[in-house]
Amino acid sequence: MSAAGTCDRTRLRVRVSGAVQGVGFRPYVYGLATRYGLAGFVINGPEGVIIEVEGCRASEFVATLPLEAPPLARIDHICVRETVALAAKDFSIGTSEGGRLSTQIIADAAVCPQCLGELFDPEDRHYLYPFISCCHCGPRYTIAERLPYDRANTVMSAFSLCAACAADYADPASRRFHAEAIACPTCGPRLSHGISAIVAAIAGGQIVAIKGLGGYQLLCDARNQDAVQRLRRRKRRLHKPFAVLVASKERVSEVAEANASELALLESVARPIVLLPSRNNLAPAIAPGLSRVGVMLPVVPLHHLIFHGLRATGARVGSGPVIVATSANLCGEPLLIDNAQALRHLKGIADLVVTHDRDILTRADDSVVSVVAGRPQFIRRARGYVPEPIRLARSVPPVLAVGGALKSTVTITRDNQAFVSQHIGDLNTAEGIRAFEKTIRHLTSSLDVEPILIAHDLHPDMASTRFAEENARALVAVQHHHAHAAAVIAEHGHEGPAIALVLDGHGFGADGGNWGGELLLCEGTRSRRIGHLAPLQMPGGDRAAREPWRMASAVLHGLGRGNEIGQRFAAQRQAGCVSALLDQPDGPTTTSAGRLFDAAAALLGIANLQSYEGEAAMKLEALARRTAVLETGWTIDGGVLSLRPLFSRLIADDIDAPGGAGLFHGTFAAACVDWVMRSARTTGVNTVVLSGGCFLNAVLAHEIPRACSAAGLTPLVPRRLPPNDGGLSLGQAWIAALQIVQQSGARAGSA
Incomplete structure (x- = not known):
């Protein structure tokens, strides 16, 4: 304050980045500025929200700004600089600025309590209206064509506001002030049936x-x-x-x-x-x-x-x-x-x-x-969470990663953020591939990113791999299980080496084989296979993944009890000829953890066939109400983990399905922990990454991290993404982006 009792007017330019568009942030800023008697403006800009405030209490405004933000807002960064005072008289909400975008659309949100109250209030004009929304709820990502998140850039541009909605939209005291999706029975969308x-x-x-x-x-x-x-x-x-x-x-x-x-x-x-x-x-x-x-x-x-x-x-x-x-x-x-x-x-x-x-x-x-060990674990990440970004440990070049063939997602990196798309689904139909391509176009457009490289799975015959080859001059192929591990490493911002235990269904191996139960040593952009599950034959090839009795037959054959196949699986028409397939020396094999679950389920009479991926394993898990450990149920030789002793016990006459399911889960978990601990002692690496589709199993997801922690290791598990193939694209993107950074550094060093 000056001697005359007046204050020194200050004008500040404030840039707020994060999830700050479409959440009622501008009305919030308007109200806050009014409370502190400030002049200036607030607008949506390419980097988030831009604010200029002028007045004696401008510093108080900035200090309060992050403390009372709307419920759906997320502030990542606030940048403040002093600018020239303009002797402004009032505060306004201005027109959005153009330019290269670095903000984001936020996820769709369920109807909020205030709107729910109005929905069933006979005195409210939104009474029983199925499209009621406000700044705190309603559609966002699914209706937005591009940024900035203004009504003109959403599907709501097709609906002109009635006088009452226009008044709400323009009223700073209203919860619908600049809420882009608002509507009412007079001017909004309508159902085809009552x-x-x-x-x-x-x-x-x-x-x-x-x-x-x-x-x-x-x-x-x-x-x-x-x-x-x-x-x-x-x-x-x-x-x-x-x-x-x-x-x-x-x-x-x-x-x-x-x-x-x-x-x-x-x-x-x-x-x-x-x-x-x-x-x-x-x-x-x-x-x-x-x-x-x-x-x-x-x-x-x-x-x-x-x-x-x-x-x-x-x-x-x-x-x-x-x-x-x-x-x-x-x-x-x-x-x-x-x-x-x-x-x-x-x-x-x-x-x-x-x-x-x-x-x-x-x-x-x-x-x-699901909730595992008190924390959420994604099985499928889509509505309500996408496009919330995953923050990376460093800024990286813009890359596109196209995931795998099942549970497909794509990822785009922008600066120090990775935007993983919603669950797209399987890419085994023309419609699925079109949805995949449309998702890529929308994500690149809405983020205003032009990827310089496409990362893809090592498998040469995936639809996602073919897309990458047809649409990019620069490509990086990332081995499937390395991508699983890298997704968790990227999510946790881990630097340095890590052992990765990847328990999965199928992935194309670095040697061209069928991998799926792998122990990898990961550091930077590199991974080395230091262990794997004992290979098991797959009679009938890929068909064995749909018919668990075939994997059970392979176990019986490996135990020298192939003569029991026909009797145990008499209901299967081809049971009689499977032994001949298993006798062939060059038949397909797998190290898949998922196929072990299938074999156990079939041997215990739980599931001989499956109509959807993971059915046999899920039914096996459902029966595992109590776990037990067969202390002699596994062997580890040269980094190869074999459950042969466990399977010998599972086929005994005195074991029932629930008891066998509990014994399989408990013993497999204990064997994996033993496997990891031995590798940690050998390598001197104590950080353990746990990923792959089998970690959707609640017993493994709880027991293995708990036992690793008890042994003095540091387990890293997926939290922001599923452990299954829904997280692959993030791992691919992280590996590819790091490769670009390393190559750029090498070129700079040699210049």
């Missing part, structure tokens, strides 16, 4: 398709066995589990057991599907042969309206409404997002198809998460 028709169909045992946030969903009564079985037949999904939707957190206990961490995850704004121990009181066809069920709380207003309608009409669906909620697509095809395609393709699946006129630009399946 809530009463949807409710009547579900209560009547019919199958309903609705257009959700990231694509169409199929709904039916989860307590109606006939309805669930019809859905399975029509969707051609014989046994793969369905997720269920319950009305509220209080209703979860009716269908599953959930602890505080799991309930918090269910209620988070991302609203993922959470795997929970089932109470087995739903239709048996929901999750046949499994002990866990995927549970989700309502995501969009329409979900809440459906439950409200079921209660209001007195429809009794069991002890409380529980609804199957599964992706609306044929098995193996991408999630449907287009109205015309949905009406055409779902005609033979759904009895009622409910569309609306708000387009979905980017498909996003429901995310699937």
Whole structure:
């Protein structure tokens, strides 16, 4: 303050980066500036939000800025510099700036409590309106075409605001001030069918398709066995589990057991599907042969309206409404997002198809998460989490990584961030490949990035590899299991060497073989195979991955008991000729951990065939209620881990399926820890990376890290991405980016 009692006016230019567009950040800044009596402006810019404030309390404004940010905002960095005072009189929200983008769109968010209250308030103009939203909730990533996140750059540009919505949009005191997705019954999107028709169909045992946030969903009564079985037949999904939707957190206990961490995850704004121990009181066809069920709380207003309608009409669906909620697509095809395609393709699946006129630009399946050792573990990362970036340990050049063939994702790096796409699915159909290519185009465009290189899997015959070869002059091939390990290393920002235990289903090895249970020594861009599971024959090649009895036959043959194959698997037509295949000296072999689970499941009579990936292993896990360790159940010789003694015990007459499942899990986990500890002593490396699809198994994911920690090792496990192939693209991107950095450094050093 000056002697005359006036203050020295200061004008500050503030740049805020992070998830700060589309979350009510500009209205928040407006309100904060007004509170401190400041003049200036706030705008969306290519690097986030740009603010100029002028007045006596400008420094207080900057200090408060990160403390009271909106719930969906994430501030990564605040840059402040002093600029020339302009003697401005007021504060305003200005037009967005152009330029190279370095900000991001945020993930879609479930309906917030305030909107939910208005949804069921007869006095509110949004009463029972299925597209209610505000700055704190609603669609974001799935409706945005490009940045900056302004209404003109989203599908909402097709809907002109009515007078009431325009007033909310312009009112700094409103929760909808500059909320780009706002609408009301007067001016917004509309459903093709009313809530009463949807409710009547579900209560009547019919199958309903609705257009959700990231694509169409199929709904039916989860307590109606006939309805669930019809859905399975029509969707051609014989046994793969369905997720269920319950009305509220209080209703979860009716269908599953959930602890505080799991309930918090269910209620988070991302609203993922959470795997929970089932109470087995739903239709048996929901999750046949499994002990866990995927549970989700309502995501969009329409979900809440459906439950409200079921209660209001007195429809009794069991002890409380529980609804199957599964992706609306044929098995193996991408999630449907287009109205015309949905009406055409779902005609033979759904009895009622409910569309609306708000387009979905980017498909996003429901995310699937479990809680292991008190922390979330992704099984599928998509809606609610994408495109939240993963922060890297250093800035790297822009690269594109295209993942694998199954559970596909792609990754783009920008500075010190890696943007991993939503789960795309399998690339074994033309539609799947088109969805993959569209995801790449959207991600590169929305991030304003031009990759200088494409990283891909070492396998020469993947659709993703072919895409890379056809679309880039600079390529880097990354071995499958090295990519699994590198994804975890990148996520944790680990520097220095690490032992990687990768337990997986299949990956093309550096020697051209079929790998899948690997011990790698990783450092920088390099990895060296220092151990692997004992090779096991695969009678029938890839067919053995779909028919676990074949892997069990290979185990029997290896134990010198091949004469038992025909008797044990008499129901399999080709059981008689498998022995001849196993006698061939040059047949295909694998070191896959996944195939060991298959073999154990078949030997214990749990699953001889599987209709979806991992079915046998999941059913085996479901029976492993108590684990035990056969102390003599494995051998390690020259870095090769063999479970031959364990399998000899599993085929004994006095062991039942639950006991065998528990013994397999406990012994395999203990064997892996022994394997890792020996390698740590040999190499002197104490950091252990744990990854690969088998770490979706809750027993392995809990026991192996716990035992490693108890042995004085430092385990690194996937947290931000799934351990399965959904994380491959991040590992590929990290390895490729580091290679560019190293090559640039080498050139600079030789200049």
